[in-house]
Amino acid sequence: MRLLGPAEIRILANKLDLRPTKKLGQNFVIDAGTVRRIVRVAGVTSDDVVIEVGPGLGSLTLALLPETRHVVAVEIDPVLAAQLPKTVAERGLADKLTVIQADAMKVTPDDLSGHTPTALVANLPYNVAVPVVLHLLEVLPSLQRGLVMVQAEVADRLAAAPGSKVYGIPSVKAAWYADVRRAGPVGRTVFWPVPNVDSGLVSLVRRDPPPTTATREEVFAVIDAAFAQRRKTLRAALAGWAGSPAGAEQALRAAGVDPSVRGEQLDIHAFARIAEHKP
Template sequence: MSTEETPQRSSDAAAQGRGSADALLGAAEIRSLAARLDLTPTKRWGQNFVVDANTVRRIVRTADVAGRDVVEVGPGLGSLTLGLTEAGARVAAVEIDPRLAELLPETVGRKQPDARLEVVHHDALTIESLPFAPEAIVANLPYNVSVPVLIHLLERFPTIDRALVMVQAEVGHRLAAKPGSKTYGSPSAKVAWWGPWALEGDVSRQIFWPVPNVDSVLVGFRRGPARGSEELRRATFAVIDGAFGQRRKMLRQALSGVFGSPAAATEVLERAGVEPTLRGEALALDDFIRIAEAGPAR
């Protein structure tokens, strides 16, 4: 893991940098930086770089994280990073590509000399520590790992009380889905543990380079009331996994692997006040929590 930090910017310096066209990256400069690295964006790491400064500033305004401590996943060449630091956020940028991790401090230092940035060269799926306790996640998440990354960060860093991420539209709709909808599933129920999620904006394909084959959306949450202990969360997630692992089956059958048999699952469901003939997509997070609490001693 490598980190690099620059001194905290003063409020005067921040004010001077905000709104300046030179403070962010444009499309030509992004392509120039990629050419310098001989970089071809890869599907393996979900690399699609944002090339529109107006979109960057819209994302930062929507996130409402000015002056806060933010973790960004997959900063790439620095488009969104510069938008966050321009707003006065302190950013821990987690980048898996060593070339990008090495270049980012130089780019940000050149565009915004007083920015507060630490670059962490690491896989966000396995990261266990950051230079500071983040209060928010703001990121253009790689499409192929967006949900696992979100859940890992929320599990690992309990100080996070706000998230706004740009993801594939299908994933965003799934994260914000409500029980009973066609898109509701395991990710919907799990992320609700930390608070209610909602769609917060659409994103044009044309603001990316290369242009992806899918649409994107902004989806986010603000932390809700505490749900319970870490032990209860793990038990609840096991129930969610069981319910959606065989989503066409009734809960008494789908949860037989969790509780030992259909008869045992039925007994737990009845104690929880949940009809055993329902299916997982009909249950809200509170229902899954009641089932976990009614199950065998954890």
């Protein structure tokens, strides 16, 4: 399969009069070895329907198509969305691709032309990586796993464990849906334009949420409150959520959580227990 290299990327960009924008977080992969590595680490098979967000000029798309049953590419840029099917058709794989011109933050199953994605594989725009991942895990329960390339700092946050300095809202909310792990670094020079940050791969494997009588929204409300004031103890940080510091302490003790600890010390199961005991 002929993939896109630096020369092909420049030719396409010139043809489209493309100027990558920071607003859309556009950094295109120009290294064939990197996209092959992503597909390999993602572990996709001929049974998988992959959803790819921000396919851009198609570097990763072209590597995914031969290895999967179908790729649904969600692209917000109308120029790129119009070009991608042409690039793929030149390689004889048009029947395996569906392009949706849409904002991935607003995509629902009804937008995917009848396809049911089983895996998310994407070089995500850095400025929306976390909300896109959380949104797709929520609205597409068919997603069983994912491999996303994000800013290294975001990769660290998503995969952080309780007690880590970078453990926070993205870490806990992602853990509601999936087992999340770092899956390797990615250097800056594989992109055009070259970003001023390093990147990293993050693996997600779907798992059941914690057994709880609280809803996801109720649990996420506790998480948001706990990390809104990171330096405060949970007794203080959850005072607004519970109605008072005393109410927060009551909920925390009922959940088996020490009121003097901070949010970064708790896992998703503890937050679920707290949500069950809101006064």
